[in-house]
Amino acid sequence: MAERILNIGLVGAGRMGRLHAENIARRIPNARLHSVADVNEQAARLCASLHGECECVSTHLEMLDDPRLDAVVICSATDTHSQIIQDAARAGKHIFCEKPVALTLAETDAALRAVRDADVKLQLGFNQRFDATFRRVYDARASGEIGEPHLLHIISRDPAPPPLDYVKTSGGIFLDMTIHDFDMARFLLGAEVEQVYARANVLIQPAIGELGDYDTAMVMLNFTNGALATIENSRQAVYGYDQRVELLGSRGGVSSENHFPNAVTISNANFLRRDLPLNFFLERYITSYFHEMNAFVDAVLDDTPVPVSGDDGRIALVLGLAAKQSVEENRPVRVDEIA
């Protein structure tokens, strides 16, 4: 039984890191939070202190030296992902990494090569695949309940634009925000994208435009199976975090609603009202983070394929780059132009 416990090291003890730490330490019986590293030593120490036997180490390299460690969970800044993946792979550790692997194909490919060479597992943090609502949409298509998929529409809107400092290093709306929707589109349709056409504008915050980015975008995707998809992105839906999908198939349709903090409707002399949907992505997707980590632990312990591979991350990046190029050149861009 002892070898059925996976010892995990956490690299990056920020908001996402702490959330994964809590799931690993408290909710996944066959996983143990073994050690924590963060460039901000205090953050690492705080996180470690919350979880009994967990060690605090200075760097991810020190962490990787520990032969008791089985796997790492990487939640550090995006620009460090590729290097840490490569280091972890060379140390023979399995890897869970927050998306994206990198903002360039070169760095992404370097990381993926190291993973392949070391024959370790790499799972990417496309947590929305593990959400019960999106999973039900997936099942409706994968089970044949709605027949062959024809038309997909994804709505993905944030409650408010991120800080401008974040925008600067985010890689832009397509690599930061739409990247989740690209993965969702492939996941829900069970097919690959052939061509991307995108349009984007700055309608919300001029400062975002001054940084060369957009706050409002629409993307159209052509899939190998003939399906067509559109993605709607906005950096600001004033009513909150809006994440819905709708899929039409040959034998039926499936659509998803947002999640709400309660199931209450109030009627007054002016209108019927509901409280706003769950407003924060961590709240909306809280159980999906648990399920993705659980799936990672199981895949490593059982030596089965991870449910979200490094290639899934690479393809989402390719689609993001294609969308960027499509907007710049105002033309559809074939995926094989990029990849």
Added chain:
Amino acid sequence: MAERILNIGLVGAGRMGRLHAENIARRIPNARLHSVADVNEQAARLCASLHGECECVSTHLEMLDDPRLDAVVICSATDTHSQIIQDAARAGKHIFCEKPVALTLAETDAALRAVRDADVKLQLGFNQRFDATFRRVYDARASGEIGEPHLLHIISRDPAPPPLDYVKTSGGIFLDMTIHDFDMARFLLGAEVEQVYARANVLIQPAIGELGDYDTAMVMLNFTNGALATIENSRQAVYGYDQRVELLGSRGGVSSENHFPNAVTISNANFLRRDLPLNFFLERYITSYFHEMNAFVDAVLDDTPVPVSGDDGRIALVLGLAAKQSVEENRPVRVDEIA
């Protein structure tokens, strides 16, 4: 073909009368609005003038003298219903009468006896039976879709109390408002009531209480088939006219929503909102008035039973009287104590 046209006389050209007149004159091909009578002669003339060949007569007695007339539609004041039914029955005319026949059993029974003696048809205006939504609830029970009925709940609320002058002559909340719900309960459950228990209060408008009436009531009914039902009445739901039912059966449940002026949801920074439901009973039930009249015309022309009989009206009155007595004596009242 000519004898397939039913010549109808309208007694009472108020709001309800005009609505029935329009359906008869314009929407029911095998019915013709033959004549109109109203104690307010101007109202009768106005109504007649709107519908081409329609005659204006002084009294319902004059109307009944006309051998070309096949049937009457009675929309006059409640206290005239019983006499006009008796007169019409004796004249051999078929009768559609707005509910209730009367506020007393004696007058009701006199009318029903005349109808029986003359062997004419009498249909009562429980229009809600002809509403598509309530009909679907009925079908769910009658078809066996939800199995045997166990628990029924009816919500019936007005947007605002009626004028006090109306309250005075209405017979009270149970005979004026709940009477529709009594009929609906019997219709939906396909069974008869054995016992009534009711509680009522004055929570909205003290003046209603001063008239000896209530503005807020709950009624519990025991049915012959073992089903239990509750009815909720309020003279004032500030968000509008609220008419819903919910039925639990052994194999499923069925519930109905209100009808809305549009199918739109608006989200803003504070909440999600819908416009208020259709607020006025004529608007909410507009098509049901057409369907009930159509059914009456067909029943007369085809000589088939009317879908809502005089007995249905009598039973609803009995239940209303039982509810009144139950509140006064604070005890369950058996239907056979009244009937």
Added chain:
Amino acid sequence: MAERILNIGLVGAGRMGRLHAENIARRIPNARLHSVADVNEQAARLCASLHGECECVSTHLEMLDDPRLDAVVICSATDTHSQIIQDAARAGKHIFCEKPVALTLAETDAALRAVRDADVKLQLGFNQRFDATFRRVYDARASGEIGEPHLLHIISRDPAPPPLDYVKTSGGIFLDMTIHDFDMARFLLGAEVEQVYARANVLIQPAIGELGDYDTAMVMLNFTNGALATIENSRQAVYGYDQRVELLGSRGGVSSENHFPNAVTISNANFLRRDLPLNFFLERYITSYFHEMNAFVDAVLDDTPVPVSGDDGRIALVLGLAAKQSVEENRPVRVDEIA
């Protein structure tokens, strides 16, 4: 008062013609169905016979000769619209015409020129603008309730593909089906389209593809005010007629649902179910046909602008042609390339 009655001639007594005839004859007090013409004389005679004083004439030219006639309603085959409009305009009659004016810009422009030269009114049958649900979405934008519009999504799906004979003369999915959505997009956003990008496939019925047409399409539109819109079309949603829109603005969002035959939910041991939405466009939009005709009659009698102009029809045609070209050339097409 006599001159306040509009005498209308109906050209084309098919399904749509009969519907308009009924509204004109029975529901619009200040309009009169004066005459009917149809190439199928029997159809014309049947329609006329249903509406008392209405004359049956042989051709639209004969109809236009009658000086008592004020206006014509054109519901004949699409390829006759332009000529009849020109004839009616020259005869000084006001015109209500079903969409589209024509399938080519040349014919459309000829008709519009004749209307302009004769200074008569021309209203086009974009009835969906008069639907209470879409009108509420429009109001939410026009009133500022949701702020500046950013992203619009239109879903428009038929229950089943039309007969192949119809497909042959329809002008293709973009001119036959999307044309309504193009008009709706302009109406809801209150702005004009700059550029169209469309993709389309044959996923439902191969025979449609053999005719050079598509059964599944997505269109992306750039608007002058910076808004982006997508339109989803399918010739077959097995659950029925699906017509929804969703609009995100700077201060809120608005979305519409389909209309249903009843407001009932049924729960059984397997799932919660609702009956399918209203399945037939005539049923779904029944009141909109009344409201558009009413608006036409009022505009003529009051000499005010019609709510849907010939130019609105022309622009929708331009967008349809642009979408066709975009699919063929797989590139975004600027509207000014066509117009």
Added chain:
Amino acid sequence: MAERILNIGLVGAGRMGRLHAENIARRIPNARLHSVADVNEQAARLCASLHGECECVSTHLEMLDDPRLDAVVICSATDTHSQIIQDAARAGKHIFCEKPVALTLAETDAALRAVRDADVKLQLGFNQRFDATFRRVYDARASGEIGEPHLLHIISRDPAPPPLDYVKTSGGIFLDMTIHDFDMARFLLGAEVEQVYARANVLIQPAIGELGDYDTAMVMLNFTNGALATIENSRQAVYGYDQRVELLGSRGGVSSENHFPNAVTISNANFLRRDLPLNFFLERYITSYFHEMNAFVDAVLDDTPVPVSGDDGRIALVLGLAAKQSVEENRPVRVDEIA
């Protein structure tokens, strides 16, 4: 800081006990699962083993001897509650006890007296008060959002009848099932019940009737503030666990829906469907169990009143006894006849 950790002993390590144990041990930072006792020693040992430093003791008396223990959580069989409460109170331990305290007023009063004499805290497990949905309904009333409460309707239905062995010792439907709804009615209305009228039948499982119990019930309640309430209970809603409330107030209404496993609607050629609501009370109310325990820990540590008192439990029992008597005697029963 050390004294801010509450050491809790768990009495009864069945399903509910294990759920509370997990919340105490893993999710409430300032609580510690100190010891576990169960008449089934293996159950106690298993539960203790899951939570690191937790001791396994033989009896609740042994547990109460431990001076390090601050509080007990009682999840043993109902007929042991009163004695354990008395023992715990005498030992000076604070008490969280699953509902009901006892099935008789005598035992209940003995427990409450001991608690009062020892001046310890006693909180009862009416967890539904801590559910986000019911809390929102409560807030709508308590905040004045819907004005003065007039009419309350509670629907409470189980997915399937409990085992007959359970029914035998449950105290009957009113003490086992409706008791939650009695508490909810008082909680939502913020007032006390004056009179109870109840009707009940055996419509689902005759064997329940043979045990002298009912499987279908309706209760009507009169409140001190004039509000009227009805409760609907069924031991079997085939579509699952059904828990809804609806409250009409002078300035608005509020209603709650069930909770669902996902937010997805599927449309096919026959109907629109949703998956069934969360079917199991532990799943439906999972977060409420956390919140009630958290509230208990806070109340003890901060020496503030517990949110659900022993009196709340006593009153719910009184209402259950009144309902039983009302059914037996087919008459309204005043609460002061029982209490």
